[in-house]
Amino acid sequence: MKKTTHFLMVAVVLLFSTVMMAQSTVSGTVIDADLNSPLPGANVVEKNTTNGTSTDFDGKFTMTTKATSGQIVISYVGYGSVTLSFNGNTNLGTIKLTSDNSLDEIVIIGSGVIDLAEDRQTPIAVSTIKAQQIQEKTGNSDLPEILKSTPSVQSIQGGGFGDGQLFLRGFDQTNTAFMLNGQPINSPEDGRMFWSNWSGVLDVAQAVQVQRGLGSSKLAISSVGGTVNIVTKTIDKREGGFVQQMVANDNYTKTTAAYSTGMLKGGWAFTALLGHWQGDGWKDHTDGQGQTYFLSIGYKPNENNIFNLMVTGAPQWHAADGFNSLQRYLDNGRRYNFAYTGVDSPNLLKGGFYPTGRNIYHKPVANLSWDLTINDNSSLSSVLYASAGRGAFASTRRSNNIPTYARGSNNNHNWYGLISNYSNQLNENLSLNVGVDTRLYNGIHFRSVNEFLSVNSVSASSAYNGGSYEITDVFGGINPWNVFFNPNDDHKQRLHGFGNYDYEEHINYYGVFGQLEYANDSFSAFFQGSVSTQSHVRTEYANATAEGKSEESDKINNTGFNVKAGASYNLNENNIVFINAGYYSRQPFHSDLFTDDRSSNQLNPFVKGNQKITGFEAGYKFLGDQVSANLNIYHTTWDDKIDYSSRDTDDDNFDDEFTQTSPLKQVHMGVELEVFTRFMDGLDINGFISVGDWTYDGNVTTRTTDDTGAVVSQGATSYIDGAKVGQAAQFTAGISADYEILPRFKVGANWNQYDNLYGNADFGSDEFENQSNRGSIKLPSYDTVDAGVSYKWLLGKDDKNSLQFRVNINNLFDEVYIENSRDNIHVDAGDVTWKGVNVDNGVRFGYGRTWNVSMRYNF
Template sequence: MKKTTQFLLVAVCIICSSALFAQSTITGTVRDVDLNSPLPGANVIEKGTTNGASTDFDGNFTLTTEASSGQIVISYVGYESITLSFDGSTNLGSIKLASDNSLDEIVIIGSGVIDLAEDRQTPIAVSTIKANQIQEKTGNSDLPEILKSTPSVQSIQGGGFGDGQLFLRGFDQVNTAFMLNGQPINSPEDGRMFWSNWSGVLDVAQAVQVQRGLGSSKLAISSVGGTVNIVTKTIDKREGGFLQQMVANDNYTKTTAAYSTGMLKGGWAFTALLGHWQGDGWKDHTDGQGQTYFLSIGYKPNDNNIFNLMITGAPQWHAADGFNSLETYLERGRRYNFAYTGVDSPNLLKGGFYPTGRNVYHKPVANLSWDLTINDHSSLSSVLYASAGRGAFASTRTGGTPRVPQYARGSNNNHNWYGLLSNYTNQLNENFSLNVGIDTRLYNGIHFRSVNEFLVGNSLGASSAYNGGSYEITKVFGGINPWNVFFNPNDDHRQRLHGSGNYDYEEDINYYGAFGQLEYANDNFSAFFQGSVSTQSHVRTEYAYAAAEGVSEESDKINNTGFNVKVGASYNFNENNIVFINAGHYSRQPFHSDLFVDDRSSNQLNPFVKGNQKITGFEAGYQFLGDQVSANLNLYHTTWNDKIDYSSRDTDNDNFDDLFTQTSPLKQVHMGVELEVFTRFMEGLDINGFISVGDWTYKGDITTLTRDDTGSIISQGDTSYIDGAKVGQAAQFTAGISADYEILPRFRVGANWNQYDNLYGAADFGSDEFENENNRGSIKLPSYDTVDAGVSYKWLLGKDDKNSLQFRVNINNLFDEVYIENSRDNIHVDSGDTAWKGVNVNNGVRFGYGRTWNVSMRYNF
């Protein structure tokens, strides 16, 4: 008996000892498959048990298990789960999760020319919106709306479909660089962005990344405020697709379908998307409709080469929303938008109203990319791209007594744009990496006014020396159909409007640049140097105001050289604390629109333009990466010298006559601090917040020159005393809190609150307020806040739950906040003036949207 007892004791000890020594430790890092960014708060569970762990804010996890072998399941909200095996203590390394939507497991094509923050060791101030967030929260909004819950960003909806604007650190879209798969898409003429031309980009976006300030882009681009990178879907590894139907306020409806073959035998892959939308618009008489198409053809002949051809476009038309005085909105309601009635037109909008203006445009974009892996240390990435834009802003012209609409005059902005980007990457050794590349852009802009639709009669007289005096216009081209406008453009100068108030000219802008980056990185320290140099040429060709019949007048070629340099460094005190500092200087060539006294009617050079604009930026940051809380703190200071301000404003809302104001070089200084906080204190609940405080002012005084739309001088040499005035149009204080909670499996609710303060009207340099040495600066607009909310549920279907039916409801401006979005005027309140919330009612303003909603159903297969 004693021996039996001893045997049992020994056996128990052996079993316990065996169990003790069988204990395993599994480690790894969970990352997003698309952007290679860490996924904090991902769940790591030992399969068949409740034993688990969560990743920290760097994506790292450590799981201790008493089993000598087995499997772990890694999951994250919005991503596909993955099951991995382990055998003893194991370091699983980098584990990639794909977004849980229909077009997942994406291969980024042209990755060498897409400057994402994750591709560089030295940090920057950045926020990334991923595909699942875009899919759920976009609804029927423009791209700027989805970025409004990031620091120092303000989205202005603008009134009509696609008329939204984005301000970044107080700089408008002209001075924020927008990139589509590494391709610059701001207008080469003046830097502007028109979201109506890109209304389908969020349907095909894999991610949108906002890089505030200096950013990581190596190109010589207009990134004074920052850079927005839009990365689209390309090659899908797996077969799948989706069907989606959305309905929203004001009779909005959108239908979208997409399908991908996945990677086929032979290395081919095909992805296609088609969509159609239409709606009445939140503002009165801002109807619109359009389509989205996207085609990706991928080919991977071997492991070293990947090719992809992408074609996308968003033909659309939409009626525009004009500015009105605050007094008018208070009398008629904030949805008020003037439109004509009783117009005998084959293209009448429903309800018998004809808009004062309508945007019609089609701008297909194609790019061919080639990613070449040369060896284990080096690669070459190239993208050849082209776009051809055709369309116009058609405004209603009146005549007679009483004045009635006569015809729709199209201000046409056509272009042919070609470019090549190529980047060579070499990991020189364990610590040093090198990037060098070229950036070539060839642009031809074609601008003229024409009759897009006759409302009375079927002809119109015009006159110009180029056409031998008086001539008759009898044809319209395209009308309001963007497909017709694209395939039936007006190439006949004798069917274009010449004479007073009209124009007909072209410009050729050719750009050649080279860039490079050298980065050093070890475990704790990283540093980089970036540089680029470019030359840009401009030639303007005049037709409408040429002196001789049939002979165009060509300007002298203007050549400008520009460059930028950036340096930065970071230090990791430990895995939780990182600090960085970056600095940069841009010598930016003037825009084409800056170079001429009036680029619409004259080859005369603008005497105010003396050279390049100078932008100098400094920024510093601190990152805290904890298990449940992560935070980013950024400080910035940007000085912009030798800026030429070129602005236009409608002085007659019925007739859309314009005044054009140019200024002598001015100076802006933008500085501020930004804080982002991300938390996950309990499973399934994310609470994030941000606050940004800016101080954006003009420095020094300027001289203004004002012309009308015929080129005649209205005023010359007036001094505007703007020193110390606040830069307007974007709130200098923004804050927000967002929460997202998975109440039940795949059933989620979320909301975000945004606050805007220290918002000022536009600095109207030609106004009386700024022509007096005792100027009172920019008017201050009332602060406001908005709340958005959403609910979603995903119902798993099919074998192994591979298919799903997803429902989403969004309500924006939940409490129907009434607020002024921006003001184009700067009229202060004097004694006896009527004001609303401290704003003179004579100011031309826009109100923000009231409560809006959208509901969508999406079948993923």
């Protein structure tokens, strides 16, 4: 806590030590031309003089010029400069800067359905990561890693490529809404996110915006912790491209190339990106490889219409890393991951290592956007999208500890949707948005044989298939392209019987939404509302009772809604206060509705209705010339939630028992402070502190089943009242600094501190049963330091081309730390511990020191 105390003192000094500047004769507001968001720290210089200033954190500037008339030059690193004339006291209004990177000068379309915070006057708790920072700092990490220097965000790296997780205000990814160009991308079944399926989005991202809490999204989305908006490139306005090569630790390599035609005669524009990556993984035996593709076809027939077709995908496979006991890591090292040796696999050299689990998936996504400008005051934006996912998690089955075959747990889907939003500026102060949100989803789940290892066939049995039968064919292997184009549609070649499943579901969602906002120079207020209906039908094959006859569940219909309202008041141009409140009546996930959605149409008796989320937040924004700050407080209550926990009972890395609870209640409250400073040109020093208190309220009853769906225990009481919510640190803090030492030569580093981190509340464990609630175990605090250096070398005529170099070192000092625990085993007399943690807990260590180096040629 000593480091944190020092940081808090610095943040408070920065927040309250600003001396306000005097009036000036030339003023204006500098914004990003693509995102319509302020550009703080832009340089404003009177031409042919040394007289200048910088924009504040609202993008505004005022300055006194030495001459009564002349020109000023406005510039910002990574953007093209603008020269404007003035004559006497002049307000230049809004000045738009565009990126000087050939693939960053874009037209964002579908903007009417992309709920960026800048589109609404009333503030929210928000942080935005833009293209330049994404390009520099992402390296070979998942998206959650670039968000860890924002308040109340915890990034868990996981074990394998694409297995990262994000926690926002203590809520996991299933309860944080993720949007790609306005399209919801969380699984409709259970809200989960798999970053391995989205590894390419950061290559084409224009911005990533984290909206904590209530956010600005108008959709009735499954958001409790907040919303993450990913905005990708669409229509590039000028010709150009790049080629990039990256290498990193553990034999990682990634090659990416992109090209845009720019806007051609006739209004057409084309952009394409291709990439390939592969590596061994930081954890033992977590190798993987994949591709990235992105295609954008834009058409602008006139000033009132813009169309864009986007197709993107990231086919990949990667070996997985499970949880191991802390003792096993102490015995074998923190990189330890079990794999079989000497296995003769069609996809590996004889005698190589064969992982206990591997993810293989291909999920192409296509969306067609249309932006229609109706008149000066109204517009219509629509996005029609589709996704067809195919793939499996292949786990190794064994007999007498000898691997026999790789069993694929397939999760295929067909997903279609339409979002359309009409916007109207009713008058100078009042704006209206209304729209529709439709989603149609078909999930296809079954188990099959992905590879034969030491056998040539596998026996299965079900009434649907007329009794016993032999599976002699394999599907998929580890090739995601083969999985996609050659899926297993034959029920006789799917695994039925003990511990296996074969079922489908259809989930249809229809919603309407709207927002009304009033804004004048000093006050703004908004009201949002949405209502939706969602239907569920489940079809069973493996456990059907008649040959060739599937069994269909009754249709389940749920209606949900949400309402949000807020207001803000500008005390003056530097000080803003705001308050927001909201209530969600959220339909249960499909996975909540059945006692075991893998094997039964039986409805879950624990589900009594919708989940209820109530949120309140208030904030204060300070906008100064050299210092800016955001202070937020929040309180979120989540009631009637159905929860699951899972346990590995035999230390084989895979879940063997699953516990489901009756409706439970969580209460999350906290305070967040962000401070941004620029005391001199080229030097940015920013920091944040988040202090949370996240607990369970009340006790629950539990139902535990094994991997086959058989009931292990039912009706037990889990005494969790007052226990801390685990897996994400309830105290986080960080400081980051970036300094442009020489033109286009920049160094930077960030330090992050994590404390009040607790183990997962395992509802079915002895720690919470029989009135023995001992709370959640507390894990050791830790801190990490990341550093980077970059240089941009200008080339070609008029310096239009460039060669960029970037080096990142993460966890610079090789901190050894537990990033989360799936168990909650306390310490009793005589127990063996490591830093106060019982070594019987299943944990995951964070990555040690890693690095990546990239070279990028822009043309």
